[in-house]
Amino acid sequence: MTQPANTIPRAYDAGAVEERIYQDWWDSGYFVPRANPSRTPFCIVMPPPNVTGELHLGHALTASLQDALTRWHRMCGDPTLWLPGKDHAGIATQWVVERALAEEGTNRHDLGREAFEERVWQWVDLYGNTIDAQHRRLGASCDWSRLRFTLDQGPARAVRTTFVNLFEKGLIYRHERIINWCPRCATALSDLEVDYEERDGKLYYIRYPLANNPDDFVTVATTRPESMLGDTGVAVHPDDERYQGKVGQMVMLPIVGREIPVVGDTAIEMEFGTGALKVTPGHDVVDFEIGERHGLPIVNVIGFDGCMTDAAGPRYSGMERFATRSAVADELEQLGLLERVEDYHHSVGQCQRCSEVVEPLISLQWFLNVGTHTKPDSIAGRAHAAVVNGDIEIVPERFGRVYLNWLENIRDWCVSRQLWWGHRIPVWYCGDCGAFAAHVDDPDACASCGSPNIEQENDVLDTWFSSGLWPHSTLGWPDDASDDLDHFYPNSVLETGYDILFFWVARMIMLGIENTGDVPFRSVYLHGMVLDAEGQKMSKTRGNTLDPLDLLAQYGTDALRFALTTGTAPGNNLRLSTDKLESARNFANKIWNAARFVITAVEGRDDLAGWSDPITPQHREDRWIIGRLDALTVAVNERLAEFELGEAQQRLYDFIWNDFCDWYIEMAKVRLRSGDATAAATLVHVLERSLRLLHPFMPFVTEEIWQNLVARVPAPASGLPPSIMIAEYPQADSMRAAPDAESEMDVVMQTIRAVRNMRAQFRIPAGQKLEAAIETNGMQSVVEQESEAISVLARVEPLTVLHAAESENPAGVSLVVNPLVVRLPLTGIVDLDVESQRLGKELDDVRRNEARVQQLLANDNFVSKARPEVVEKERDRLQGLSEQRQRIEEIMAQLSA
RNA sequence: GGGCGGUUAGCUCAGAUGGUUAGAGCGUCUGCUUUACACGCAGAAGGCCGGGGGUUCGAGUCCCUCACCGCCCA
Numbered sequence: 001m002t003q004p005a006n007t008i009p010r011a012y013d014a015g016a017v018e019e020r021i022y023q024d025w026w027d028s029g030y031f032v033p034r035a036n037p038s039r040t041p042f043c044i045v046m047p048p049p050n051v052t053g054e055l056h057l058g059h060a061l062t063a064s065l066q067d068a069l070t071r072w073h074r075m076c077g078d079p080t081l082w083l084p085g086k087d088h089a090g091i092a093t094q095w096v097v098e099r100a101l102a103e104e105g106t107n108r109h110d111l112g113r114e115a116f117e118e119r120v121w122q123w124v125d126l127y128g129n130t131i132d133a134q135h136r137r138l139g140a141s142c143d144w145s146r147l148r149f150t151l152d153q154g155p156a157r158a159v160r161t162t163f164v165n166l167f168e169k170g171l172i173y174r175h176e177r178i179i180n181w182c183p184r185c186a187t188a189l190s191d192l193e194v195d196y197e198e199r200d201g202k203l204y205y206i207r208y209p210l211a212n213n214p215d216d217f218v219t220v221a222t223t224r225p226e227s228m229l230g231d232t233g234v235a236v237h238p239d240d241e242r243y244q245g246k247v248g249q250m251v252m253l254p255i256v257g258r259e260i261p262v263v264g265d266t267a268i269e270m271e272f273g274t275g276a277l278k279v280t281p282g283h284d285v286v287d288f289e290i291g292e293r294h295g296l297p298i299v300n301v302i303g304f305d306g307c308m309t310d311a312a313g314p315r316y317s318g319m320e321r322f323a324t325r326s327a328v329a330d331e332l333e334q335l336g337l338l339e340r341v342e343d344y345h346h347s348v349g350q351c352q353r354c355s356e357v358v359e360p361l362i363s364l365q366w367f368l369n370v371g372t373h374t375k376p377d378s379i380a381g382r383a384h385a386a387v388v389n390g391d392i393e394i395v396p397e398r399f400g401r402v403y404l405n406w407l408e409n410i411r412d413w414c415v416s417r418q419l420w421w422g423h424r425i426p427v428w429y430c431g432d433c434g435a436f437a438a439h440v441d442d443p444d445a446c447a448s449c450g451s452p453n454i455e456q457e458n459d460v461l462d463t464w465f466s467s468g469l470w471p472h473s474t475l476g477w478p479d480d481a482s483d484d485l486d487h488f489y490p491n492s493v494l495e496t497g498y499d500i501l502f503f504w505v506a507r508m509i510m511l512g513i514e515n516t517g518d519v520p521f522r523s524v525y526l527h528g529m530v531l532d533a534e535g536q537k538m539s540k541t542r543g544n545t546l547d548p549l550d551l552l553a554q555y556g557t558d559a560l561r562f563a564l565t566t567g568t569a570p571g572n573n574l575r576l577s578t579d580k581l582e583s584a585r586n587f588a589n590k591i592w593n594a595a596r597f598v599i600t601a602v603e604g605r606d607d608l609a610g611w612s613d614p615i616t617p618q619h620r621e622d623r624w625i626i627g628r629l630d631a632l633t634v635a636v637n638e639r640l641a642e643f644e645l646g647e648a649q650q651r652l653y654d655f656i657w658n659d660f661c662d663w664y665i666e667m668a669k670v671r672l673r674s675g676d677a678t679a680a681a682t683l684v685h686v687l688e689r690s691l692r693l694l695h696p697f698m699p700f701v702t703e704e705i706w707q708n709l710v711a712r713v714p715a716p717a718s719g720l721p722p723s724i725m726i727a728e729y730p731q732a733d734s735m736r737a738a739p740d741a742e743s744e745m746d747v748v749m750q751t752i753r754a755v756r757n758m759r760a761q762f763r764i765p766a767g768q769k770l771e772a773a774i775e776t777n778g779m780q781s782v783v784e785q786e787s788e789a790i791s792v793l794a795r796v797e798p799l800t801v802l803h804a805a806e807s808e809n810p811a812g813v814s815l816v817v818n819p820l821v822v823r824l825p826l827t828g829i830v831d832l833d834v835e836s837q838r839l840g841k842e843l844d845d846v847r848r849n850e851a852r853v854q855q856l857l858a859n860d861n862f863v864s865k866a867r868p869e870v871v872e873k874e875r876d877r878l879q880g881l882s883e884q885r886q887r888i889e890e891i892m893a894q895l896s897a
Numbered sequence: 898g899g900g901c902g903g904u905u906a907g908c909u910c911a912g913a914u915g916g917u918u919a920g921a922g923c924g925u926c927u928g929c930u931u932u933a934c935a936c937g938c939a940g941a942a943g944g945c946c947g948g949g950g951g952u953u954c955g956a957g958u959c960c961c962u963c964a965c966c967g968c969c970c971a
Contacts (some may be wrong), residue, residue, distance in 0.1 A: 011936065020950070196971090269898090278951040402969070404901060409970080439957075496968095508925055533909085535967090572902090573968090575909060579923045585969065586936040597933035650921070651913070665933080752939090759928095766929050795931085849918075856917095861954035868917050870955095878918065 002402045004194035008708065011397050012592035014556025017704045022136055030074075030725055031143045033487075042073035042080045043488035046142060047496045047504070048087035048150060052096060052127045057530040057576065058497060058539065061549040063332050064561040064697075065527060065645060070141055071696035072640050073492075075729035081488050082141060082475050082891065085148040086128065089262050090422035091185060091193075095353050097123050097421075120421050122764045125490040131392055138262035139557050139699045141725065145482075150466045151423070152298040158306045158473035159466050160426045160440045162515055164811040167427070167438040171369045171379070172415070178281075178288040179363050179414050180349065183306030184356040187418040188365050190462060191411065192503050194358050203344035205274065207337040208234060211250040218251055218262060219339050221273025223346055225332065226324040226621050229256055229312040230301035233279040235290050238264035240275050249384065254337050255312060264293040282362050302359055307696050321359070366416035366425060366459065370510060373407045380410050383510040386519050392509065394524045396571040399498055406502050412506075415462045420802070422460030432455050434758065468507035470521035473633050478515075491521040498526040498571055524641045527867070528573035530564070535575055549580060550653075553891045558698035559585035564824035565697065566649040587653055587784060588701045591694070594661050595705040598687045601672055603712050611681040612688070612716035616736075621671070621784065622682040623741035625664040628655060629686055644695070652694050660686060663749060667789045674788060684713050689730050699725065747779065748786045751822060754815040755794035762829050770824055776803065777887075796824075814839070818884040822893070836895055841889045850881040 025031065033041070044066050049059055050347060055157050066082060067464065074080040097120050100107040101107055108116040126712040129797040131146070148155060179715025181188040204225045208216040218234055229252055236243040247264040260279075267290065268277055274299030274781075282300045291298065308316040316324050333336040349358040376385060384407045386392045387400055394400040416425060429436040430446035432452035437443075445452045466473070471491045490512075494505060505524055512520030532544045539545065551560045560582035568574045600609060615622050632655045639648035664686065688709060695702040706724040721727050755772065772794075776783045783790070783801050790800045812825040813835055850874020853874055856862055863871055 007932095010934070249949055402901065406970075461933075502970095535909095569911070572910090577909070577923085582936070583922050586934090589936045590934065593934035593937085595933080600933075640915090646911070647913090654921080661933085662938085666931095666938095684914095756939060757941085763928075766931065766939080768908080792931095804940085845918095853917080863954085864955055866916070873917075 001182075003249065004428040005194075007392050010593070010596075012556070012589045012701055013413045013552065013702075014558065014700060018137070018244070020140060020555055021700055023702050025141065025723065025725060026136075026144070028723065028725060031082075031141050032145060033079045033143065036077055036079050038630070039076075041076045041492075042070070042078040043491045044070060044082065044493050044495060045083045045474055045491055046085055047500075048085040048467060048470065049131050050089040050092055050129075050146075051086040051149065052089075052093055055131055055544060055548055059131070059135075060138060060560060061496060061527060061530055061564045061574070062497065063135055063138050064565050065185050065525070067138070067140050067142075067699070068565065068645055068696040069493060069495065069525075069640070071699060072729060073724060074141070074725070075371065075692065075695065075727060077579065078340045079487065081143055081146070083146050083148065083488075084132070084135065084140070084142040084144060085470070086131070086150070087463065087467055088149065088151045088422060089122075089853050090417060090419050090460060091187065092463075093120060094419050094421040095122070095185065101261055101744045112807050113296065116420050119309045121712055137549065137552060137557065138561070146474070148468075151464075154476065154479075155466060155473040156345055156423060157440065158469045158515075159423045159461065159479055160740045161478045162319055162465075162469060162511060163426055163461070164438045166368065166514070172366060172887070173369065174364060174366050176362055176364045177367070177414075178283075178285055180358045180361050181304065181361050181363065181367055182351040182354065182356050183304065183359055184354050185351060185419075186304060188363060188416060189351060190414050193352045194349040195352050196349050198345060199348045201344050201346055201348070202275065204332075205339035206254070206278070206332055207254065207339055208251040208260075208278070209337075210246075213250045213254070217337075218246060218276050220276045220278040222278055223344060224325065225328045225624075226308070226316075226321055227280045227283045227301070228253070228328065229308070229324075229367060230280045230282045230299040231256075231260060231278045232258075232281060232291065232296040232299055233260050233294060233674075234262045235265045235268050235277045235279050235294075236262060237266060237268040239266075240268075240270050242275060245319045251599075255331055255633075261288070261294075261296075263296070265290050265293065283360055283796060285360050288362075298362060300362055302361060303408045304361070304363075306359060307425065322396065323556060334881075339663060339718065346696050365414050367412040370417050370620050372408055373404075374409070379510045379514055381387075382409050382513045383407060383506065386513060389392060391519045391522075392524060393522065395451045397567070399524075399526050400573060403501060403506060413462075416459040417462055417466050419460050422463060423466055424714050425457040425459050425461055427457040428454045429457070439686065449595040456780060456800070464503055464507050464694055465511075465831050467504055468511040469515065471508055471512055472506075472516055474594070477882075488517065490519050493525055494521040494656065495525045495527070497529065499527065499529065503894070523643070526571050528568065528571055531573050531575045532576055532595050533577040535573075536734065545575065548882070552743070555581045555585040556700070558588050558701045560775075562587065562698055566646050566653070568646050570643055577676050587657070588698060590657055590661060591691075591698075592705065593702060594656070594665060595687060595691075595709060597665060598683045598897065600707060601668075602684055605677070605680050607677045607685060608713050608827060609764065610682040610716075611713060612718075612720075614684075617678070617682055619671075619676075619678050620741050620744060620782070621664065621667050621789070622678065623736075623738040624745040625659065625682065625686055626661045627738035627742055629689055630732040630736050633689070633693060633730045638698075649831050650695050652697070656690055656694070660690065667794060670789050684709070687785040692727055692730050695727075744779070746780065747817060747820060748790060750821055751815075751817045752790055752794045755790075755796060755822060755824070758813055758815065758826075759795070764807075769795055769797040769800060770826070773802050776801060779819055783820065816842070816887045818880055818887070818889070821887060832895060833836055839888055839892055843885065846881055846885045846888065850878065850885055852880045853881060856885065 005131050011688045042888040046066065047062060070082040072079055099110055111119065127429055145609055148165065149401065163172060181195050182189055195688045201223050203219050203221050205219050205225055206228065207219050209217045220234060221743065236247065246262045249262050250259045251262060253260050269415035279287045279290050279296060281288045281296055281298045283302055299311050302321050303309045303310055306321050308319050329338060351358055368381040373380050375381040380450060384404060385402055387394060394403060427436055428443055429440045430449060430451055433449040434445060435446060435448035437447045443454065446454050472485065472489055475484040475489050477485055477883060496505065508520045536542060536544055548560060563576065563580040628848055633649055635651050668683055673678040691702045691706050710720050774783050787799050791797055812823060812827060813830055815822040857874055857878060
């Protein structure tokens with residue numbers, strides 16, 4: 001691990017260190033929360049991935065963010081728990097296994113329920129640990145000893161307890177109602193599990209003759225003519241003049257020959273089609289509601305298998321629904337009742353899992369009565385209030401409005417699924433007395449009549465019912481004596497993608513409050529979707545997915561994590577490109593090499609004592625970099641507290657690359673060469689603190705460097721922890737702010753930049769030293785003390801420091817870096833005319849600026865209304881500008897003399 | 898139909914409570930084996946912050962409006 005400095009590889013090799021480091025962390029028990037009564041516990045539960053899933057970039061993103069937050073809190077000393085878990089993912093997993101069965105030429109019905117469930121468990125045993133291993137490769141510092149599965153005994157008990165409580169309150173009920181049905185999956189779906197897709201279709205205009213006057217008719221428009229077999233009414237808007245006198249009359253339903261009423265309903269859009277809507281309460285949600293309002297009967301013409309039922313009449317009974325569509329259209333055509341057919345683009349609901357067109361139909365299902373947001377005691381009402389009154393903070397804020405909007409339109413949740421994989425609904429029916437009841441523990445006999453002839457409900461619960469309990473079911477609820485529940489509930493943060501705000505986040509809030517009386521978490525942090533370089537959603541069918549494991553291998557884990565979480569704001573989608581990955585990898589390598597330099601430079605020195613806390617450095621450069629470090633420390637902690645991880649990382653990147661590497665290290669080299677030992681301790685200090693600050697985002701490279709570094713420097717009296725991941729997260733020391741060093745170094749750096757600029761402009765080779773003289777104008781000691789740095793970094797030699805009164809021959813170039821004037825002779829390269837022109841242009845710029853600031857300060861409104869410090873800043877600026885102008889004017893006067 | 902985003906450098910994106918001359922990465926151009934790093938160093942070019950209106954001493958930032966792109970819900 002610790003090798004001689006000169007054998008540290010020139011490039012950071014992520015693959016060579018990551019596995020070993022992760023193993024060390026885990027073996028050392030760092031992922032398990034450490035008690036600390038004086039600190040607030042921090043807890044995140046991992047959104048449980050599908051148990052048979054494979055890690056994709058969405059997981060990589062969510063894990064990177066959660067791990068960063070977790071590591072930050074852990075380093076801050078908070079008892080920290082990141083609890084991992086997996087979801088049985090009912091319909092998704094069942095679908096995968098059924099597909100495998102289909103390839104073997106069999107199906108679940110041939111197998112039977114028990115054998116099928118066993119088959120799924122085998123599948124879980126085979127693939128269920130894949131994603132855990134993949135999370136470990138990402139560096140996820142979650143406590144694997146607390147790993148939970150939604151079907152584990154604890155969470156299962158939580159599911160049953162919740163169900164029984166709600167059942168006994170009468171909030172879970174069984175009812176026959178119109179629901180979304182997937183004929184292929186043969187199960188009910190919740191509203192959320194239906195995706196709508198725009199498709200090309202037809203709009204059929206069908207004539208329904210009046211019962212008492214077959215010459216007159218009402219024309220209805222529909223995209224689904226097959227459903228007309230189940231029509232039980234026609235609805236028009238009561239104000240629609242075209243249908244005055246029709247409301248209350250009966251029309252004759254073609255083909256079927258049923259008389260159905262024309263009703264008036266204000267929900268009808270007069271502009272759509274003919275303004276007359278055929279009402280099929282059995283197969284359309286809107287129609288179902290219209291039917292309820294007008295007492296229309298329900299006729300089910302489409303069955304669970306997607307074929308027509310006997311109620312569709314002998315001709316169509318048993319026919320597949322889409323075949324029926326064209327057959328019905330043909331028959332209507334023959335009857336002369338098909339007025340016309342138009343092309344029509346409309347959205348069609350399809351099963352989220354298998355893409356089959358969803359059929360709304362009436363079915364006996366279990367529902368959770370969530371109430372409405374206006375009822376403060378209802379489930380929806382309390383979930384609404386929690387966000388309105390700030391018990392839960394949603395980041396970014398705009399998603400709070402989306403959440404509330406959804407709750408304000410919520411309907412009862414259909415929680416039963418006709419699947420075999422999942423939590424079987426804990427209700428038992430009595431074969432003798434017909435009673436049924438919900439039980440936490442399997443009963444032996446009917447609770448009403450005592451008969452042993454009881455049978456459990458066949459349906460299972462919606463997967464989201466169990467994941468909705470996740471923040472408390474994983475911590476031991478409903479066990480009252482659970483320490484974890486006491487410590488870590490409510491969770492601190494729930495971090496997930498905005499795409500499951502309704503599915504999951506809202507359900508957790510509803511069920512968490514219901515079960516515990518408290519919110520499940522204080523904050524919700526929502527991230528965006530990972531898109532490809534073209535901004536397209538990644539999907540297997542599109543073939544544009546990137547495998548995070550490939551990227552890990554190619555760029556390193558830290559680079560992938562950094563690329564995924566930098567340069568993006570909370571809740572915004574992110575395009576991932578190789579550019580970003582390369583840039584992040586280069587950054588890891590940059591730190592690696594900076595560390596390589598520092599380690600080489602300080603190795604074997606005996607003057608490093610106190611490096612860990614150089615509270616009052618003496619040297620200007622040290623005071624400057626430490627002031628910058630402290631400003632960074634404040635900023636990073638603040639940004640993290642606001643969940644602005646991208647900003648925090650941007651600051652770290654800028655500081656490490658620009659301030660530390662490009663300036664401080666380069667200047668420190670000068671001092672080290674000339675025997676000034678004081679730079680060494682600061683180098684170590686700043687590097688070490690930067691590593692700590694960066695560790696939550698780039699855990700591996702920082703650990704590897706840290707180990708290498710601390711092995712070679714004297715340990716502070718207070719000692720050092722064995723790993724950076726349990727080192728203290730830096731907090732700023734306000735005593736170290738150094739505004740004078742900041743402004744002085746600013747002048748020094750500007751001077752160096754100005755000379756470099758001239759060198760580039762006049763093509764002076766890097767190897768060629770330039771003679772220079774600096775008029776110090778009040779900054780004599782600064783220039784003298786920094787003269788070596790200026791000389792080396794700007795490549796000027798000899799460098800003459802002129803006293804304020806001395807004036808130099810203005811031949812050559814004069815650079816005005818207020819208050820300094822740098823004279824570069826540049827004989828033979830720059831003549832008088834060129835220099836006059838250059839200075840003239842500079843003078844114009846300065847004058848323009850000066851005039852603008854003057855104008856601003858002449859504005860009484862500004863001076864009286866702007867904050868005093870803003871006005872003061874402008875005054876300072878004006879002074880600087882006019883000094884600069886005068887200096888340029890003087891030089892120009894000398895030139896023309 | 899309702900709601901929410903986005904529109905900033907050639908490309909991809911950051912820009913907290915309004916306050917200098919708006920930033921980064923990549924790309925482009927000029928130089929450079931300067932003994933940590935070419936996954937690098939130095940320098941440079943490139944922006945009426947989508948259009949219009951308003952509030953304000955002051956607007957990329959707040960308000961209104963229009964246009965285009967995208968997402969969610971019905």
